[in-house]
Amino acid sequence: MLDRSGRTKTEAASTPQQKPQSEPEEDKKPQSVKPLQIDMDETDAAYHELRTAGRRGETIFGRVNQRFQEVLHTNRGPAKMRDSVVETAGRPEVTADDLSMRRARTVKAQRMVVPEGVIIGGSLSSGSETEISGRVEGDVNVNGRLYLGKSALVTGSIEATSCKIDGLVEGQVHCAEELDLGETGRLNADLQAGKRIVLGGHVAGNITTGGVAILGRSASVDGNIRARAIVIDEGAVFNGDCTMRAPAQREIDV
Numbered sequence: 001m002l003d004r005s006g007r008t009k010t011e012a013a014s015t016p017q018q019k020p021q022s023e024p025e026e027d028k029k030p031q032s033v034k035p036l037q038i039d040m041d042e043t044d045a046a047y048h049e050l051r052t053a054g055r056r057g058e059t060i061f062g063r064v065n066q067r068f069q070e071v072l073h074t075n076r077g078p079a080k081m082r083d084s085v086v087e088t089a090g091r092p093e094v095t096a097d098d099l100s101m102r103r104a105r106t107v108k109a110q111r112m113v114v115p116e117g118v119i120i121g122g123s124l125s126s127g128s129e130t131e132i133s134g135r136v137e138g139d140v141n142v143n144g145r146l147y148l149g150k151s152a153l154v155t156g157s158i159e160a161t162s163c164k165i166d167g168l169v170e171g172q173v174h175c176a177e178e179l180d181l182g183e184t185g186r187l188n189a190d191l192q193a194g195k196r197i198v199l200g201g202h203v204a205g206n207i208t209t210g211g212v213a214i215l216g217r218s219a220s221v222d223g224n225i226r227a228r229a230i231v232i233d234e235g236a237v238f239n240g241d242c243t244m245r246a247p248a249q250r251e252i253d254v
Contacts, residue, residue, distance in 0.1 A: 116151045123156065130160075132167075139171065150184050157189070165201075172205075183218045190223070197227070199236075206240075 112126045118134035125141045132140070133149035139156035140146065146160035152167030163175045166182040173179065173191040178198075181187065185201035195211040199219040206223045207213055213227040217235035226243040 114152075116149070148185070163193075181219075183216075 110128055112128060112130040114120065114124070114130075114132040114134045114136070116133040120134065120136045120138070123138035123141070124130075124132075124136050127143045129144045129146075130140075130142045131147045131149070132152045132154070134151070135153045135155075137155050140154055140158045140160070142158075142160040144161050146158065146163045148154065148163070148165045148167040148169070150166045152165075154167070154169045154171065157171035158169055158173045158175075160175055162177045162179070163173060164180045164182070165173070165185040165187070167184070168186045168188075170188045172189045173187060175191075175193040177194050178196045179191060179193040180198045181201045181203065183200045187201070187203045187205060190205040190208070191197070191203065192208045193211070194209070197207060197209045197211075197213045198216070199207075199214065199221065200216040201218070202220040202222075204222045207221065207225045207227070209227045211227065212229040212231060213225055214231045215221060215233060215236040215238060217233045219233075220237040222239050224240040224243070225238070226245070228245060230242060230244060232238060
């Protein structure tokens with residue numbers, strides 16, 4: 001019988017079958033991998049060039065950083081950074097000292113304290129409330145309220161907005177508004193206050209005020225008093241002359 005290829009079954013059986021050709025043995029061997037060689041000189045040169053470009057702002061990050069710095073310095077321009085020379089240009093009547101005083105007024109004042117046991121060999125100036133419990137061998141100038149503790153000693157004069165004194169003062173005292181001398185306070189010179197004086201300690205000097213002078217029961221005054229009104233409590237000691245004057249009347253031209 002014939003099969004589909006036209007051969008008899010006997011011929012087909014006697015014909016050996018062809019085996020698939022196998023790949024040569026050489027192809028089955030694994031291929032060797034060449035090691036990667038890096039030229040360090042070229043790498044260093046490329047890194048150096050990239051770094052230099054970044055510094056010049058040639059990279060995108062360098063350009064962004066450069067733009068950011070420009071905006072930052074622009075915001076720090078004359079509107080943000082005040083220059084005394086620029087501000088006073090064209091205005092000779094305004095000095096650098098005037099500008100410093102204006103800026104000082106905008107700064108919140110802090111409280112100054114001179115504790116007990118501290119000795120200041122010289123004058124003391126303050127632009128805010130001041131408390132002194134130590135010793136000042138000089139004048140005291142306070143643009144605010146001044147408080148002298150029981151252990152305080154001032155050898156010079158005092159000038160302040162208002163005073164509360166419980167210590168010893170050997171110089172003159174001038175207060176623009178009020179002065180309060182405690183029972184332990186002692187003044188060995190003249191004193192003056194614009195509105196009111198309240199005394200509870202000892203004063204060896206003249207007293208002047210445009211308001212009222214009040215001598216408490218523990219007060220002792222060896223000097224003259226000039227005030228618009230005087231109040232002397234029982235027990236107070238006053239050795240001197242007293243002058244009372246009414247507030248000055250302003251003349252009105254008709």
